[in-house]
Amino acid sequence: MILASPALRQLRQSCPDAKITFMANPIGKAIYQGSDLFDDWIIYNKKDNHRKVARQLRTLKFDAVILLVNSFRSALLMKLAGIPKRIGYNRDGRKFLLTDTINTIKINGRHAVISMHAYYGHLMQLAIESLGTNPAKISNKMELTTTENDILNTDKLLANWNIDPQKLIVFVPGGAFGGSKWWPADKFAALADKLSNDGYHIMLSCAPNEPERKVAEQIIKKANCQIYNLLDTKIDLGTLKEITNRCRLMVSNDTGPCHIAAAFDTPLVTIFGPTDPRWTATGYKNEIRLRIDVDCGPCQKSICQTDHRCMNIDVKTVYDAACQVLAGKFAQNKSIFDRTYQAYNENHVPLKDNSGLVHEDFKTILDSNKLGTIEEVFQSELTTLNENNIDLTIERFESAQGVKEFSATMHYSCNGIATDRPVAFGQETGLFGIKRSFVISQKQPPEIYAEMFDNKTLATAQNLRKHFDPDNKLTIFLFAAEDFQTNGLDWLIETAAIVAQNKKDDFKIIVLGSDDYSHYFQKAKSLYLENKILFMGTTQQLPAMIQMADVGILPAITPTKSKFIALCSACQKPVITTLIGYGAKGTQNTIIIEKINNKNQLATALKNCQKQGKTGKKWRKM
Numbered sequence: 001m002i003l004a005s006p007a008l009r010q011l012r013q014s015c016p017d018a019k020i021t022f023m024a025n026p027i028g029k030a031i032y033q034g035s036d037l038f039d040d041w042i043i044y045n046k047k048d049n050h051r052k053v054a055r056q057l058r059t060l061k062f063d064a065v066i067l068l069v070n071s072f073r074s075a076l077l078m079k080l081a082g083i084p085k086r087i088g089y090n091r092d093g094r095k096f097l098l099t100d101t102i103n104t105i106k107i108n109g110r111h112a113v114i115s116m117h118a119y120y121g122h123l124m125q126l127a128i129e130s131l132g133t134n135p136a137k138i139s140n141k142m143e144l145t146t147t148e149n150d151i152l153n154t155d156k157l158l159a160n161w162n163i164d165p166q167k168l169i170v171f172v173p174g175g176a177f178g179g180s181k182w183w184p185a186d187k188f189a190a191l192a193d194k195l196s197n198d199g200y201h202i203m204l205s206c207a208p209n210e211p212e213r214k215v216a217e218q219i220i221k222k223a224n225c226q227i228y229n230l231l232d233t234k235i236d237l238g239t240l241k242e243i244t245n246r247c248r249l250m251v252s253n254d255t256g257p258c259h260i261a262a263a264f265d266t267p268l269v270t271i272f273g274p275t276d277p278r279w280t281a282t283g284y285k286n287e288i289r290l291r292i293d294v295d296c297g298p299c300q301k302s303i304c305q306t307d308h309r310c311m312n313i314d315v316k317t318v319y320d321a322a323c324q325v326l327a328g329k330f331a332q333n334k335s336i337f338d339r340t341y342q343a344y345n346e347n348h349v350p351l352k353d354n355s356g357l358v359h360e361d362f363k364t365i366l367d368s369n370k371l372g373t374i375e376e377v378f379q380s381e382l383t384t385l386n387e388n389n390i391d392l393t394i395e396r397f398e399s400a401q402g403v404k405e406f407s408a409t410m411h412y413s414c415n416g417i418a419t420d421r422p423v424a425f426g427q428e429t430g431l432f433g434i435k436r437s438f439v440i441s442q443k444q445p446p447e448i449y450a451e452m453f454d455n456k457t458l459a460t461a462q463n464l465r466k467h468f469d470p471d472n473k474l475t476i477f478l479f480a481a482e483d484f485q486t487n488g489l490d491w492l493i494e495t496a497a498i499v500a501q502n503k504k505d506d507f508k509i510i511v512l513g514s515d516d517y518s519h520y521f522q523k524a525k526s527l528y529l530e531n532k533i534l535f536m537g538t539t540q541q542l543p544a545m546i547q548m549a550d551v552g553i554l555p556a557i558t559p560t561k562s563k564f565i566a567l568c569s570a571c572q573k574p575v576i577t578t579l580i581g582y583g584a585k586g587t588q589n590t591i592i593i594e595k596i597n598n599k600n601q602l603a604t605a606l607k608n609c610q611k612q613g614k615t616g617k618k619w620r621k622m
Contacts, residue, residue: 113279
């Protein structure tokens with residue numbers, strides 16, 4: 001709800017003479033208590049009698065309603081209330097209940113991942129235009145206020161505990177989403193001890209429910225320092241807002257209080273786990289967001305299905321980030337133009353005409369060059385654009401291909417694969433689906449490839465290559481597989497046989513797997529030429545193996561799939577795989593991705609790799 005505050009400010013400034021009533025639950029009112037954004041309030045709970053509330057709203061004779069929530073129930077309520085103009089997003093089957101609908105942006109049938117900050121802002125801008133008014137230009141900064149009573153309550157609390165707010169750090173170790181995104185209590189306790197040793201007071205803010213109460217108790221029990229627990233008091237949300245406003249730093253899971261901190265310009269370290277940080281991106285400059293890439297995330301699940309590996313962020317990492325923020329340094333938030341693509345630290349927002357998305361940092365560039373809508377893109381004669389030393393490529397399609405290209409690039413980027421930066425896409429729907437689309441992308445700088453390999457990996461690869469092939473005459477195939485109990489062994493033998501037909505004696509096959517499957521490798525050797533198949537151990541050796549190999553072969557979807565393809569792409573090695581989810585240009589002319597279903601297709605893929613390697617052509621998707 002706090003993420004909607006810039007949109008609400010825009011409504012207030014665009015319609016200064018209108019009477020604006022905010023309908024919300026008691027928590028919503030507490031969040032915005034003291035604000036001048038509204039003239040009146042209506043408190044509403046889901047348990048309230050729906051028809052009775054509708055009758056009450058009908059007597060107030062509202063002219064229009066803007067629905068920030070997406071529920072069918074909210075749209076039905078406003079329809080029953082007889083409000084003549086009902087504006088909201090067209091989703092959850094409520095189109096027939098609204099008079100002015102705004103389509104959500106979808107990519108291949110799924111809702112695009114955009115910040116709720118931008119989601120509310122886009123809705124409000126189009127709603128204001130629907131009301132016949134020009135939207136006022138405002139800052140995108142979130143805002144909250146506190147009351148005089150909040151200030152007095154906070155003064156009293158800090159005085160009772162003898163806490164200097166300049167030395168106060170607030171921890172938020174819970175969150176309503178669920179335990180899957182809670183950083184472990186023992187790590188919060190260890191962090192508390194470190195910061196306490198630096199002279200800071202540690203205060204815990206948890207919701208008054210049993211799971212979060214237990215988390216608070218665990219932290220206090222495991223920490224050696226004194227910790228002030230707000231659950232021991234009876235503060236309200238207004239007092240929490242004022243405490244957040246005064247504290248020196250907040251360290252929080254991805255949950256509501258971190259948005260309160262951003263609204264009050266309080267320095268912030270946010271710890272992400274299973275949730276996608278793009279949903280809550282705000283561009284807040286005084287924040288460091290911490291997350292680690294895992295093969296199962298971001299899963300968006302409230303209960304972890306594995307071993308909670310996404311929350312395996314060590315205490316030192318969080319402590320270093322806290323010290324950095326306390327010192328006023330926010331290196332993470334450098335301009336996008338100063339670094340390579342980092343999918344989960346970047347944000348896309350809707351295009352002006354709602355046809356697609358544009359990268360937030362590139363929006364001004366595209367708008368100034370009249371490339372901000374699908375119509376402008378198709379009217380323009382530009383195929384490339386160079387501005388501020390940034391090279392952009394513009395591609396237009398009389399089909400849905402532009403959406404597919406953007407989708408594939410985004411998918412690979414999120415999995416750490418070196419691709420062009422996805423800057424923008426737009427799509428126009430006709431009677432029989434998407435009739436035209438476009439995609440705009442930025443070529444990645446070569447540094448992104450170098451970053452994926454260290455000197456040790458390169459040296460290891462060179463030594464291994466010399467060991468197996470001192471005269472550099474071999475073609476070395478790297479076979480990455482983890483589950484030989486399914487089709488892995490068959491594919492290993494089949495690949496060896498086909499390679500033998502194509503390459504005769506000048507090849508080796510390196511198998512990257514696990515000691516647990518060594519007996520399968522022995523069986524494979526007995527079925528084929530023993531000196532052609534080399535067992536090389538675990539996936540920790542993957543970077544060096546890929547550097548050494550000429551062609552990578554991936555038999556199935558395994559936990560190493562994304563990393564395997566990413567590393568092959570980074571050093572421009574072709575990949576042959578039995579299955580890949582996205583078939584567009586995501587790998588940007590660096591690797592072959594072949595979907596193989598039988599021996600003949602495998603033989604063709606191998607020949608393609610050999611042929612292109614001899615002619616010196618760049619690898620491409622076949």
